[in-house]
Amino acid sequence: MRNLLSSVPVVDFHRVHLKYENGPNVLKNIQFSLERGSFHFVTGDSGAGKTSLLSLMYLDQRPTAGRIHLFGRNLSEIKRKQLPNLRRRIGVVFQDFRLISSLNTFDNVALPLRIEGMKENEIKKRVTELLAWVGLEKCIHTFPDSLSGGEKQRIAIARAVINAPDLLLADEPTGNVDDAMANRILHLFLELNKMGTTLVIATHNHALIRQFKKPQLHLSNGVLECLPSPFKAPLEKSSTAPEFVGEYHDFEI
Amino acid sequence: MILKSKSLLPVREHASLFLSWMTMLMVFIAVLSLVGSMALTNLISSWNRSISGSLTIQIPTYTQQGEPRGDAVQQDIQKTITLLQQIPGVKNVSLLNDKQMSELMAPWLGVHEKISDLPLPALLDVSLDSTQSFLFSDLKSLLQEQVPAVQVDSHRVWLSHLIETAKAIQNMTSFILFLLILTTSFTVIYTSSSSLALQAPVIKLLHMMGARDSFIAFQYAFFNFLRALSGSLVGFILALPIIWIASTLFNPVQEPLFATAHLTHQQMYVVLCIPFIAALFAFITAFLTVLKTLGRMV
Ligand SMILES: Nc1ncnc2c1ncn2[C@@H]1O[C@H](COP(=O)(O)OP(=O)(O)OP(=O)(O)O)[C@@H](O)[C@H]1O
Ligand SMILES: [Mg+2]
Numbered sequence: 001m002r003n004l005l006s007s008v009p010v011v012d013f014h015r016v017h018l019k020y021e022n023g024p025n026v027l028k029n030i031q032f033s034l035e036r037g038s039f040h041f042v043t044g045d046s047g048a049g050k051t052s053l054l055s056l057m058y059l060d061q062r063p064t065a066g067r068i069h070l071f072g073r074n075l076s077e078i079k080r081k082q083l084p085n086l087r088r089r090i091g092v093v094f095q096d097f098r099l100i101s102s103l104n105t106f107d108n109v110a111l112p113l114r115i116e117g118m119k120e121n122e123i124k125k126r127v128t129e130l131l132a133w134v135g136l137e138k139c140i141h142t143f144p145d146s147l148s149g150g151e152k153q154r155i156a157i158a159r160a161v162i163n164a165p166d167l168l169l170a171d172e173p174t175g176n177v178d179d180a181m182a183n184r185i186l187h188l189f190l191e192l193n194k195m196g197t198t199l200v201i202a203t204h205n206h207a208l209i210r211q212f213k214k215p216q217l218h219l220s221n222g223v224l225e226c227l228p229s230p231f232k233a234p235l236e237k238s239s240t241a242p243e244f245v246g247e248y249h250d251f252e253i
Numbered sequence: 254m255i256l257k258s259k260s261l262l263p264v265r266e267h268a269s270l271f272l273s274w275m276t277m278l279m280v281f282i283a284v285l286s287l288v289g290s291m292a293l294t295n296l297i298s299s300w301n302r303s304i305s306g307s308l309t310i311q312i313p314t315y316t317q318q319g320e321p322r323g324d325a326v327q328q329d330i331q332k333t334i335t336l337l338q339q340i341p342g343v344k345n346v347s348l349l350n351d352k353q354m355s356e357l358m359a360p361w362l363g364v365h366e367k368i369s370d371l372p373l374p375a376l377l378d379v380s381l382d383s384t385q386s387f388l389f390s391d392l393k394s395l396l397q398e399q400v401p402a403v404q405v406d407s408h409r410v411w412l413s414h415l416i417e418t419a420k421a422i423q424n425m426t427s428f429i430l431f432l433l434i435l436t437t438s439f440t441v442i443y444t445s446s447s448s449l450a451l452q453a454p455v456i457k458l459l460h461m462m463g464a465r466d467s468f469i470a471f472q473y474a475f476f477n478f479l480r481a482l483s484g485s486l487v488g489f490i491l492a493l494p495i496i497w498i499a500s501t502l503f504n505p506v507q508e509p510l511f512a513t514a515h516l517t518h519q520q521m522y523v524v525l526c527i528p529f530i531a532a533l534f535a536f537i538t539a540f541l542t543v544l545k546t547l548g549r550m551v
Contacts, residue, residue: 058461059461060457060461083460083463084460084464084465085463086463087460087462087463088462088463089463090463092461098454098458100455100458111459111462112462112463115459115462115463115464115468116463
């Protein structure tokens, strides 16, 4: 099945607009597609609409106009009953973490696996392994409220990647950790990427963008501009962004 | 899938504690009224058994002024027996002897050696042929006419009044049980849907992770189940001493007139099931309420 669909983009936006109830247009005429196994940074100033763009992909928001395909399926035509299976293929690191305060670290990370109905002993193995990897083995029984921002962020990341999703959407995943941990997390993402996970990471961290040399989806004033990976100077802004349809990873070095 | 006793959804302590207290009270009342109702059912059926096929006739041995009636008693007895034997439907008439009398009176008077010393009426036990229709009121008016001193079967009349009362009490307990079920379901529905509104962020998160409505509803309902179960077990245990006290209070008046009000084994099993049924009920109601509420969410 996956092989058959491998030519279909994982994410495909066609003239997508987003406007919150009584605000201005946050996203205007967004058009792009992401191939399976691609790796993109989403950049832009604060308030540019990065989180909004991701939230369209994790189905928190619905576009005001335009159409979105995920894994080849038109979101506006999908039935409510079919959503869970689609959503299980998407891992999300929220900018505000969204950990469940009544569950400890282990249970928070185990949640996607439990939702899938995985066996407890398998869950235990996987979760302990991953928590050790992100350096949280000693916080395994701690509840979110007594953890630092960086620790919470790592839990949020562990929860997003625990079931090796096909599409990983991370919103500022390194905002609260030091550079060494940020690097470690990015390497974890790279590992997943090598195994076929499509990655979209919203970040302000220019050091990371420079270091990992991946193409960018750059938002400014709600308009998408394509930026190739850094060091391909001069950065060329696509002034005709609204009409632009492109496979941005073509710009990869 | 079950997260043991941990709750996925952040729980409002007071709302879930409210459920525990509520089920405790409900089960307490339910157990008491059900046991009472079952005992009454047993009592009614044994009374019914005791009054069908027989009746009792009293011949006073003292006048209303308290003087012994002497030979008039024996005359009345003979006359009544003769009259009764002529009535179709009467199978057998016999005068109760002292031993039978003292047995009958034991619950009220204790075991009395000299029952004949007491100002008790003479009693005629009349057994009836249940296959023949028999008009009690006809018999009563006939005897009253011929032997005015005689009193027909006051305990039969009295018992039939008691049965009426008992049945009314029974209807009332059924109504109470019905009200209990109604109140409990409203409580569960209200607490689940009101706390769901507060848990919208977590539910949204679970949905985004690909959780199905049934998964979320199960988590929620299972937590409700545990709360309700702990409450209802406490309510059940609290009801036990009261049942015990009531049963010892009623015991002396049981034999022989009252036959038995004791619960059968089947009835006891039913009572034992109440706390679990209540908890299961809380589970199912919460599950369906949450499922319905989630279905309206996007
Ligand atoms: N739920 C909402 N309702 C109304 N307006 C919103 C909502 N969420 C975001 N916005 C507005 O949309 C715009 C884009 O917000 P968004 O969160 O997408 O920005 P961002 O690029 O993620 O910013 P940051 O880098 O600070 O996280 C902002 O002007 C914000 O005020
Ligand atoms: Mg944001």
